[in-house]
Amino acid sequence: MVRFQTKLQSWYRDNKRDLPWRRTKNPYKIWLSEVILQQTRVAQGTAYYEKFVFIYPTVSDLANASEQEVLNLWKGLGYYSRARNLHKTAKEVLHEYGGTFPKTYAELIKLSGVGPYTAAAISSFCFDEAQAVLDGNVFRVLSRIHDHATPINSTLGMKEFSALAKQHLNTQEPAEYNQAIMEFGALHCTPKKPKCESCPFRLECLAFTNETTEIRPQKIKKTKIKNRFFLYTVYTDRVAKRVYLKKRTGKDIWHNLFDFHLEEFPSKETLEKMLVGEVEREPVHKKHKLTHQTLFVTFLQKEMNKNKAIPEAMWSYSLEDLKNLPVPALHQKYIEDELAFLG
Numbered sequence: 001m002v003r004f005q006t007k008l009q010s011w012y013r014d015n016k017r018d019l020p021w022r023r024t025k026n027p028y029k030i031w032l033s034e035v036i037l038q039q040t041r042v043a044q045g046t047a048y049y050e051k052f053v054f055i056y057p058t059v060s061d062l063a064n065a066s067e068q069e070v071l072n073l074w075k076g077l078g079y080y081s082r083a084r085n086l087h088k089t090a091k092e093v094l095h096e097y098g099g100t101f102p103k104t105y106a107e108l109i110k111l112s113g114v115g116p117y118t119a120a121a122i123s124s125f126c127f128d129e130a131q132a133v134l135d136g137n138v139f140r141v142l143s144r145i146h147d148h149a150t151p152i153n154s155t156l157g158m159k160e161f162s163a164l165a166k167q168h169l170n171t172q173e174p175a176e177y178n179q180a181i182m183e184f185g186a187l188h189c190t191p192k193k194p195k196c197e198s199c200p201f202r203l204e205c206l207a208f209t210n211e212t213t214e215i216r217p218q219k220i221k222k223t224k225i226k227n228r229f230f231l232y233t234v235y236t237d238r239v240a241k242r243v244y245l246k247k248r249t250g251k252d253i254w255h256n257l258f259d260f261h262l263e264e265f266p267s268k269e270t271l272e273k274m275l276v277g278e279v280e281r282e283p284v285h286k287k288h289k290l291t292h293q294t295l296f297v298t299f300l301q302k303e304m305n306k307n308k309a310i311p312e313a314m315w316s317y318s319l320e321d322l323k324n325l326p327v328p329a330l331h332q333k334y335i336e337d338e339l340a341f342l343g
Contacts (some may be wrong), residue, residue: 012180071326137185143217147206
């Protein structure tokens with residue numbers, strides 16, 4: 001293990017990226033970067049990290065912001081539950097820990113929205129606690145080094161890979177080691193076209209020897225994707241240069257964001273029947289993929305007039321209002337492309 005650790009950390013010192021959260025041991029900033037980088041590429045996440053740190057320099061600043069302000073700053077990153085959980089955890093740190101993050105894995109894991117990976121990352125990066133991180137990159141490196149076939153998204157896989165991660169951990173330098181193995185997976189031992197020919201572990205890597213690199217790690221087949229069919233009626237007032245939206249309050253996608261008037265249909269055919277005779281403006285059709293859902297969305301503009309009732313719970317907004325309103329990325333794109341009259 002010592003040889004593996006030495007070679008890995010040597011590779012890291014020569015190849016690591018200069019990322020802003022690597023220049024600090026502030027647990028708030030480390031935690032913030034970890035939440036932002038879930039489901040997000042580093043290039044995109046860096047800009048959001050820097051915005052959050054600038055606007056909310058401490059966890060107390062974030063906790064004291066309104067949820068709408070946090071969601072609006074998050075706009076464009078997607079997976080908005082992350083932003084809501086971010087805000088919730090910040091409040092918890094402020095009110096239950098006096099604005100100071102716990103220092104140990106055992107305490108960090110008690111925080112809402114902090115899982116084993118994030119707790120290990122914070123405790124090792126900030127406080128040098130000997131905790132092994134286990135994210136997608138680490139799963140991939142370990143599964144290839146050992147040619148380990150147990151599915152990583154199974155209960156047994158989590159148990160076995162947790163044990164492997166602990167075995168490999170450099171307990172004397174946990175922060176650098178954890179950063180190194182994640183960086184190695186991100187830059188060298190990549191999901192597709194890994195750099196095997198120049199890999200420092202080529203001779204030890206069992207997946208390379210057994211020619212199984214491309215199928216490691218193994219995963220249990222994904223959950224079936226659900227198709228949903230949405231009709232958004234976009235009520236507008238072109239004279240006043242305003243558009244109507246409402247806040248989503250149900251426990252569904254885009255919770256607490258703002259959207260247009262929504263009707264959901266069981267099939268494409270039933271939605272299309274609803275559109276028969278709707279000739280006010282040509283509908284706009286979009287396909288939007290989420291983790292376990294594919295949305296087939298139709299936007300239909302309707303101009304408000306004295307003969308039309310405003311749908312319940314909807315309010316009109318100007319272009320200036322919309323800049324401070326958290327809306328899904330799909331709606332933001334529609335507003336930019338189709339509602340030019342607002343500007």
